[in-house]
Amino acid sequence: xxxxxxxxxxxxxxxxxxxxxxxxxxxxxxxxxxxxxxxxxxxxxxxxxxxxxxxxxxxxxxxxxxxxxxxxxxxxxxxxxxxxxxxxxxxxxxxxxxxxxxxxxxxxxxxxxxxxxxxxxxxxxxxxxxxxxxxxxxxxxxxxxxxxxxxxxxxxxxxxxxxxxxxxxxxxxxxxxxxxxxxxxxxxxxxxxxxxxxxxxxxxxxxxxxxxxxxxxxxxxxxxxxxxxxxxxxxxxxxxxxxxxxxxxxxxxxxxxxxxxxxxxxxxxxxxxxxxxxxxxxxxxxxxxxxxxxxxxxxxxxxxxxxxxxxxxxxxxxxxxxxxxxxxxxxxxxxxxxxxxxxxxxxxxxxxxxxxxxxxxxxxxxxxxxxxxxxxxxxxxxxxxxxxx
Numbered sequence: 001x002x003x004x005x006x007x008x009x010x011x012x013x014x015x016x017x018x019x020x021x022x023x024x025x026x027x028x029x030x031x032x033x034x035x036x037x038x039x040x041x042x043x044x045x046x047x048x049x050x051x052x053x054x055x056x057x058x059x060x061x062x063x064x065x066x067x068x069x070x071x072x073x074x075x076x077x078x079x080x081x082x083x084x085x086x087x088x089x090x091x092x093x094x095x096x097x098x099x100x101x102x103x104x105x106x107x108x109x110x111x112x113x114x115x116x117x118x119x120x121x122x123x124x125x126x127x128x129x130x131x132x133x134x135x136x137x138x139x140x141x142x143x144x145x146x147x148x149x150x151x152x153x154x155x156x157x158x159x160x161x162x163x164x165x166x167x168x169x170x171x172x173x174x175x176x177x178x179x180x181x182x183x184x185x186x187x188x189x190x191x192x193x194x195x196x197x198x199x200x201x202x203x204x205x206x207x208x209x210x211x212x213x214x215x216x217x218x219x220x221x222x223x224x225x226x227x228x229x230x231x232x233x234x235x236x237x238x239x240x241x242x243x244x245x246x247x248x249x250x251x252x253x254x255x256x257x258x259x260x261x262x263x264x265x266x267x268x269x270x271x272x273x274x275x276x277x278x279x280x281x282x283x284x285x286x287x288x289x290x291x292x293x294x295x296x297x298x299x300x301x302x303x304x305x306x307x308x309x310x311x312x313x314x315x316x317x318x319x320x321x322x323x324x325x326x327x328x329x330x331x332x333x334x335x336x337x338x339x340x341x342x343x344x345x346x347x348x349x350x351x352x353x354x355x356x357x358x359x360x361x362x363x364x365x366x367x368x369x370x371x372x373x374x375x376x377x378x379x380x381x382x383x384x385x386x387x388x389x
Contacts, residue, residue, distance in 0.1 A: 039060075045057070047348040056385050057096070059383060060097075061380060065380060066112050068365040075136060076091075078382070085105060086123055088104050105132065108123065109126045109128075111124065113162045121135045129171065130147060149200040153178065153187070161174055162214045191212075209258075211229055211231065214230070222337075224246060225246075228292065231287065241287045242291040262275060282338065286314070287320070288319070289327075291313075292312075293375075294310055299371070313364050326361070327349065328347075329343060346361075362375045373385075
């Protein structure tokens, strides 16, 4: 009997040792859960729906963050629409979290657009293009800007501008219609995309009939211009849609104010010119989604599914009875410049149950590692979307 008790005691001891050993192994093999970054704690990022394998985090906090551009050194420049400032966002330790956000210009008139070229930062006000030379050597004491061009209209309605340098080294500058719907034959500069040389000379109208473009880009292969434009209001909740257009050459007219989304004559001006006079959009987007910034994906982080297709920031409707937009979408572009599909990529800034939004995407910008930044002028942040696999 004593021998049996001794054996049982030995077995229990061995079992205890094994249990402890296994518990320690589980403990050692578990992945530690890190605390969320302070940036991420302030917003309900868990509500953002992304394709499998993608993550979203807050890259920087920037008041009224609008259009963005990235310099070769990695400094991100961000404009304002509701404010009067331009910001430099600096990630010193390259951990994809901003360490500094510097105000490099203030007192400006809706400085929405920013573009970088040869060490100089270009900023678009409503009626002027400014240039801050050698800006990165003077971030703490920015130079007085050079006025590059000051002959754009002064209208505030659709007066804020997205700007970018094209493959031809010219600065492209849109001029929106100064109204919801109007025909301004007296001033053909309205409802266009224009371009100038870097020194402000050589002004020309590149494309006509564009109600209000606040985002454009160039295809990485063909170098053709593509732009988004906002459709007119007051024709109902569901028409017309915003549009995505391809511009293979200069001088084209895209229909405004006569025709909307390629197939809807305007009630007031549609009898003057038929829709058949104008090229149809590559993709009709959602009605009133306020499609703004757009970029082709040419990075190496995202799966090949997204390579050389177009991402669009949809800022969201302002007067639709049920809100639309408030998301990032993507359009699959075929080799012959057609659309093979238009679908959401990131959504959740709009609570569909309450019809309330907590964020409004404005622009998209790729980082050298292939991740994508998204500015938000309502939540006052810039997000980073990355693919983890």
